[in-house]
Amino acid sequence: MKTLKIEDLxxxxxxxxxxxxxxxxxxEGNFLVLLGPxxxxxxxxxxxxxxxxxxxxxNVFIDDYNVSKVEPKDRNIAMVFQSYALYxxxxxxxxxxxxxxxAKTSKEKIEQQLEKVSKxxxxxxxxxxxxxxLSGGQRQRVAIGRALVxxxxxxxxxxxxSNLDAKLRVEMRREIKKLHQQLxxxxxxxxxxxxxxxxxxxxxxxxxxxxxxxxxxxxxxxxKPSNTFVADFIGSPSMNLIKGSLKESSGEISFTxxxxxFEIPVKGYEFKDKSNLNNKEVFFGIRxxxxxxxxxxxxxxxxxxxxxxxxxxGHEQIMTFDxxxxxxxxxxxxxIKIELAKETKLFFDLTQxxxxxxxxxxxx
Amino acid sequence: MQDNLKSxxxxxxxxxxxxxxxxxxxxxxxxxxxxxxxFIFPLYVMVVTSLKTMEEIRxxxxxxxxxxxxxxxxxxxxxxxxxxxxxxFLKPYFWNSIKMVVPAVFFSTFIGAMTGYVLTKWRFxxxxxxxxxxxxxxxxxxxxxxxxMARTLGALGISNSIVGLVLVHTVYGIPFTxxxxxxxxxxxxxxxxxxxxxxGAGFFKIFFKxxxxxxxxxxxxxxxxxxxxxxxxxxxxxxxSFGEAAPIQVALNNMVLSSTSVKEYNVDMASAIxxxxxxxxxxxxxxxxxxxxxxSGAVKG
Numbered sequence: 001m002k003t004l005k006i007e008d009l010x011x012x013x014x015x016x017x018x019x020x021x022x023x024x025x026x027x028e029g030n031f032l033v034l035l036g037p038x039x040x041x042x043x044x045x046x047x048x049x050x051x052x053x054x055x056x057x058x059n060v061f062i063d064d065y066n067v068s069k070v071e072p073k074d075r076n077i078a079m080v081f082q083s084y085a086l087y088x089x090x091x092x093x094x095x096x097x098x099x100x101x102x103a104k105t106s107k108e109k110i111e112q113q114l115e116k117v118s119k120x121x122x123x124x125x126x127x128x129x130x131x132x133x134l135s136g137g138q139r140q141r142v143a144i145g146r147a148l149v150x151x152x153x154x155x156x157x158x159x160x161x162s163n164l165d166a167k168l169r170v171e172m173r174r175e176i177k178k179l180h181q182q183l184x185x186x187x188x189x190x191x192x193x194x195x196x197x198x199x200x201x202x203x204x205x206x207x208x209x210x211x212x213x214x215x216x217x218x219x220x221x222x223x224k225p226s227n228t229f230v231a232d233f234i235g236s237p238s239m240n241l242i243k244g245s246l247k248e249s250s251g252e253i254s255f256t257x258x259x260x261x262f263e264i265p266v267k268g269y270e271f272k273d274k275s276n277l278n279n280k281e282v283f284f285g286i287r288x289x290x291x292x293x294x295x296x297x298x299x300x301x302x303x304x305x306x307x308x309x310x311x312x313x314g315h316e317q318i319m320t321f322d323x324x325x326x327x328x329x330x331x332x333x334x335x336i337k338i339e340l341a342k343e344t345k346l347f348f349d350l351t352q353x354x355x356x357x358x359x360x361x362x363x364x
Numbered sequence: 365m366q367d368n369l370k371s372x373x374x375x376x377x378x379x380x381x382x383x384x385x386x387x388x389x390x391x392x393x394x395x396x397x398x399x400x401x402x403f404i405f406p407l408y409v410m411v412v413t414s415l416k417t418m419e420e421i422r423x424x425x426x427x428x429x430x431x432x433x434x435x436x437x438x439x440x441x442x443x444x445x446x447x448x449x450x451x452x453f454l455k456p457y458f459w460n461s462i463k464m465v466v467p468a469v470f471f472s473t474f475i476g477a478m479t480g481y482v483l484t485k486w487r488f489x490x491x492x493x494x495x496x497x498x499x500x501x502x503x504x505x506x507x508x509x510x511x512x513m514a515r516t517l518g519a520l521g522i523s524n525s526i527v528g529l530v531l532v533h534t535v536y537g538i539p540f541t542x543x544x545x546x547x548x549x550x551x552x553x554x555x556x557x558x559x560x561x562x563x564g565a566g567f568f569k570i571f572f573k574x575x576x577x578x579x580x581x582x583x584x585x586x587x588x589x590x591x592x593x594x595x596x597x598x599x600x601x602x603x604x605s606f607g608e609a610a611p612i613q614v615a616l617n618n619m620v621l622s623s624t625s626v627k628e629y630n631v632d633m634a635s636a637i638x639x640x641x642x643x644x645x646x647x648x649x650x651x652x653x654x655x656x657x658x659x660s661g662a663v664k665g
Contacts, residue, residue: 052558073564085555089577098573102564146559158555 009058033201078147260324457615476541501539
């Protein structure tokens with residue numbers, strides 16, 4: 001039984017297609033992050049799961065029950081919003097129990113839930129306050145509390161941290177992670193922040209233009225991006241994509257960048273399909289953090305590149321190198337001194353590379 | 365030496381700017397007082413004239429002070445002289461106006477709040493067109509609708525009645541009240557409505573429990589606007605009512621224009637003040653509730 005299943009879901013606003021044939025499944029207790037740039041349809045998808053938006057095509061199942069036409073309140077979900085959406089005229093207590101009161105829950109049960117949740121979230125001292133008298137972090141906690149008291153099957157979070165300042169955001173991120181560890185409730189969480197997605201999610205679905213690009217574990221998203229969009233979207237700075245072609249000679253496959261005079265062997269790479277690789281136009285992907293200054297593995301590939309630019313950001317530095325007239329970035333500890341406009345010996349970690357078809361931009 | 369020179373020249377400059385500032389300040393006060401007296405002048409004339417006897421009015425000037433506090437003309441304006449036929453006084457029409465204004469303000473404000481709520485939080489296909497057509501209502505010259513409205517009131521059987529006037533004022537207030545409430549609710553985050561829907565609240569519950577409690581500032585604005593408009597209306601009042609069903613502005617007009625004998629300026633002035641006082645009271649009472657930003661805190665800090 002899947003806690004949440006989305007089947008061939010399409011949604012359009014007028015002539016704009018927002019979601020195109022989305023398929024998604026979440027197992028009990030998972031923390032799914034919907035990640036993507038703004039306008040990719042992730043919030044619309046969340047609103048559809050909540051029942052706040054109608055569906056044009058497809059179905060949504062919660063616990064194998066088709067809820068496509070069920071009212072939001074009857075879907076056994078709870079949602080935390082970006083603006084917290086606390087009812088301004090009600091105090092914290094009234095905010096938290098509003099849903100239970102609508103559901104005609106007994107007074108004892110309401111009090112019991114309120115006490116449990118407000119203690120758990122440490123807002124029990126704030127019950128008589130109005131939302132306007134709370135700090136950003138407290139409002140966030142109350143908003144989560146309002147979701148918790150309903151004991152939902154699925155928690156929906158719509159960019160809950162993006163209104164907080166940087167420091168508080170990191171704190172609240174940890175609290176949400178702890179919360180999920182303790183409660184083990186299924187969560188669907190929308191964000192455009194990849195750090196949030198990576199640190200919180202047990203699974204991440206990356207979306208772009210209304211299509212799920214990759215739905216995988218954070219490790220696979222980072223190490224084995226399924227197309228150039230994912231490769232480019234995740235990581236900061238993003239993955240270097242070097243244009244070039246493959247060459248196959250006597251079973252050995254190697255990569256040559258356009259205009260470069262040396263070959264990079266890719267023998268350790270796990271191809272999906274080993275046929276027709278010779279002369280294939282590809283992108284060779286390597287993350288800035290997998291280009292080393294010192295040789296660290298036996299298989300590391302040595303190159304000499306000219307350093308063009310150095311960006312110092314405290315604990316590390318981002319260097320721009322020239323690779324056969326293509327810019328590539330590398331990330332080093334800031335203690336390393338590299339001279340600009342000079343050839344520098346670098347090492348590519350060949351166990352950490354990705355190859356993408358230059359035409360389809362899919363991983364090969 | 366040079367330092368001394370410098371500091372003395374700074375002193376001169378300081379002195380100079382002090383005089384300039386003083387002059388500008390006094391000039392500012394002068395202009396403000398001038399304008400203020402220009403505005404207060406008619407009211408002054410009305411109040412003093414209403415307190416004079418006819419004899420004093422004939423002999424003194426417009427500005428001269430009354431000999432004493434003589435409220436007789438006020439009593440006449442409010443309650444008449446008691447001769448029966450032909451004696452027009454404001455009291456019954458004042459109550460007519462109250463009976464017209466209170467329900468008309470209530471209904472137009474309430475309906476405006478509802479439409480504003482629907483147009484912002486329950487968007488539907490073509491809602492912007494509905495809003496556009498409603499806005500037309502704000503710009504239609506009211507003379508243009510007098511005739512069709514008269515026919516409508518006739519067909520409904522409520523012409524020449526307070527109920528008819530309540531209907532007319534409610535209908536023609538809705539474009540303005542809708543505009544006010546729509547613009548206010550646009551700034552209220554829609555996420556509030558979403559949250560309430562997930563919490564299980566329906567259309568009316570969200571309106572009454574979530575939105576209405578934070579609407580105080582705009583309700584006050586709307587009530588003041590509608591009250592002033594409807595209370596001061598002469599066109600609809602004079603067209604759709606006459607005789608006993610007339611509101612106070614029509615009665616005032618009849619009183620001032622229809623006196624056949626001598627013009628009683630003191631009574632006229634007292635009547636005009638009585639007719640204008642309720643709007644002033646509404647401003648004074650409700651003005652302090654013009655508090656902005658009651659929703660702050662619901663949104664981000």
